[in-house]
Amino acid sequence: MTANVVFLPGLLCDGAVWTEQQAALPDYSCHIVSYGELDSIEAMARHVLDTCPERFVLVGHSMGGRIALDVVRQAPQRVSHLVLLDSGYQARAEGEAGEQEKAGRMALLELARSRGMRAVGERWVQGMVHPARLQQPDFIESILVMLERKTPTIFAAQIRALLNRPDATPVLQQLSCPTLLICGRDDSWSPLARHQDMAALVANAELAVIENSGHMSTMEQPQAVNQALLQWLQKHS
Known part of the structure; x- marks a missing residue:
């Protein structure tokens, strides 16, 4: 029987992030999930469970990694292996730090509504990739085109999901499937x-470091x- 791999893209991303991995x-039978206009990590995770095969290798990048952890929380028996790339696990910070994050994300949303998704991408990509990649116009264009496939409405929904993201510390501590972290x-x-x-929270987790790469590791390297x-x-296996 062919094993299934489910790929979960991050904020404003789609299957372009996973082209080389597919x-x-x-x-393997590969499945890439789209979240539509869902606006919570928990709802996105339920959507994964509702639309994907019964058992699968789960691979999540960035926001997709947070969704992957909630998939495991909701249905650990469905996930045979877990891979988290360039992701995180903590809830939004309280106090000033959390408000700064919210302000930064809302400023980008306002940019999307006033000037379009490409303008968001042009600003967003500056801190997302290795500095050397900023000198490669074709590579940057591939990211900008991907972001242009999304809408301000989708962006707003995903921002709400991230601002209200759950703390996944207990999920990491309870993981029993093979787990790989890539950064x-x-x-x-x-x-x-x-x-x-x-990695320190997960029993027997492995960590792979990708050299000469920023946040978009699957596309950069x-x-x-x-x-x-x-x-x-x-x-x-």
């Missing part, structure tokens, strides 16, 4: 130190990500 897994060495949005903290993913899957 190509590297010809022996770009230069990810300034979801830094390596956070992934080291996550697809071969390195594929190698880490394939070796780990073979090890735990």
